[in-house]
Amino acid sequence: MCLPKERMKQYPKNVKxxxxxxxxxxxxxxxxxxxxxxxKFIELLSQSGLKEIEVTSFVHPERVPQLADGDDVVKAxxxxxxxxxxxxxxxxxxxxxxxxxxxKRIAVFTAASEIFTKKNINMTIDESLQTFKxxxxxxxxxxxxxxxxxxxxxxxxxxxxxxxxNVLSVASSLLELGVDEISLGDTTGAAVxxxxxxxxxxxxxxxxxxxxALHFHDTYGNALANVKAGLELGITVYDSSSGGLGGCPYAxxxxxxxxTEDLLYMLNEMEIEAGVKxxxxxxxxxxxQNIIGKRLPSKxxxxxxxxxx
Ligand code: HMG
Ligand code: MG
Numbered sequence: 565m566c567l568p569k570e571r572m573k574q575y576p577k578n579v580k581x582x583x584x585x586x587x588x589x590x591x592x593x594x595x596x597x598x599x600x601x602x603x604k605f606i607e608l609l610s611q612s613g614l615k616e617i618e619v620t621s622f623v624h625p626e627r628v629p630q631l632a633d634g635d636d637v638v639k640a641x642x643x644x645x646x647x648x649x650x651x652x653x654x655x656x657x658x659x660x661x662x663x664x665x666x667x668k669r670i671a672v673f674t675a676a677s678e679i680f681t682k683k684n685i686n687m688t689i690d691e692s693l694q695t696f697k698x699x700x701x702x703x704x705x706x707x708x709x710x711x712x713x714x715x716x717x718x719x720x721x722x723x724x725x726x727x728x729x730n731v732l733s734v735a736s737s738l739l740e741l742g743v744d745e746i747s748l749g750d751t752t753g754a755a756v757x758x759x760x761x762x763x764x765x766x767x768x769x770x771x772x773x774x775x776x777a778l779h780f781h782d783t784y785g786n787a788l789a790n791v792k793a794g795l796e797l798g799i800t801v802y803d804s805s806s807g808g809l810g811g812c813p814y815a816x817x818x819x820x821x822x823x824t825e826d827l828l829y830m831l832n833e834m835e836i837e838a839g840v841k842x843x844x845x846x847x848x849x850x851x852x853q854n855i856i857g858k859r860l861p862s863k864x865x866x867x868x869x870x871x872x873x
Contacts (some may be wrong), residue, residue: 575795578837580616581824582747582777582803583609583845585852586637587618587652588821589809591628593856599633603640605852609806610644612844618671618803621652622661638665650711654685659699663706670703672696672743673713676730677720680751684715684814693737700741712738713779717748717763718755721816728766735767735776745777747803750790753783753819757793764797777801780822782808782861787822788830795836802827807849807860823862825849843868 586606590597606619619641620634634651641649650669653659662670674692675681681689700710716723717731735746748764760778767776778794778801780787791802808823828842846868853860860866 575834575836576798576800578839579795579800579802579831581614581827581838581840582616582618582801583614583806583824584618584779584803584821585609585805585807585809585824585848587621587631588803589805589807589852590630591621592810592820593630595856596630597852597855599636599640601852601855602633602637605806605848605855606637606641606649608848608851609845610642610647612848613838613840614845615646615839616648616650616669618650618652619667621654622658622665622670623652623654635661635665638662638667648709652713653699653703655695656699656702659702662703662708667708669709669711670699671711671713671747672699672738672741673715674734674738675715675720675749675751676726676734677716677723679722680716680720680814683722689734693734693741696738696741700743704742710743711745711747711777712741712743713747713749714738715749715751718750718759719752721752726763728763731763732767732770735771739771739775745775745801746771747777747779747801749779750781750787753781753786755780755790756786757789760790760793761797764794764799768797773798773800777803779803781810781819782822782826783819788826791822791827791830795834806845807853807865808862809849809852809860820861823860823865825862825864825868829864 620637625632653670780790804824804827805821808820810821824845
């Protein structure tokens, strides 16, 4: 499809997708998946053209049992020079494990709401920033780059609507610590495009758009509209998960992330280049769907799978 130039002016020409299925996707699955199946899933995703994949987390193994084998997953990955693999790290203990595994990128994670932060990482927002300070310093010393997440940027499952001032304040503090990118999360999928426009626009009054990524869950079907709002603000990095796997165990009711296949379909139709092959993502999703034994929510994935029959 060739779109009139006038219509396309307001959108970026290229975007980057950060695939979070192996971490955000699998962390919510109760059936424990073997390390070798996780590694195979990541290897299939690595054949698609993705440049960044979040593969696991180094959190307390009892808090997220599915990812307790993060150390072994990272050690078993085949190196792909064009792909950055990353993992969540909540504290120095997590960083120690990350360094031993050999991973070259980590993500620290906090939130714009106090109650969610406490339930998720057992810290206040201030304590989380204090905890991350030496984590970021040590990581950078070890040539490990660091991303920062701010969860519950629009709506918190415990506190309701979140003020845009909180989001800017936490994002700015993370940048001061030395993270190179901030991913703003709609953890429960409750935001609509007007919330995204308002909050992200406000954040962009102080933080350059090149530093911002957006992370949408699709609980109520708003994720693609939210991406469109982000594109109109010039944001070029989007997190999504293969097949729409996902959720956060500490955000009741949150469902899967925006599906990578559904995001790619929209971007392709808008002639926005992500450099990722939708059929290859669908192959990876098909593999993991068979392993977890339930139909994944991505509409494009299901279309691709039924047309291949
Ligand atoms: P805590 O219990 O307060 O930790 O948990 P602590 O520092 O008091 O330590 C207690 C024990 O845990 C100690 O062991 C530590 O060594 C051990 P002991 O001395 O009692 O034997 N420990 C660890 N072990 C392994 N790895 C570690 C680690 N840290 C401490 N890293 C903690 C605090 C942060 C660790 C815990 O609350 C936790 O692991 N939380 C993780 C929650 C999580 O993973 N949530 C999902 C990810 S966030 C998300 O999905 C949102 C996102 O997608 C964006 C969005 O959608 O908005 C990113
Ligand atoms: Mg998430």
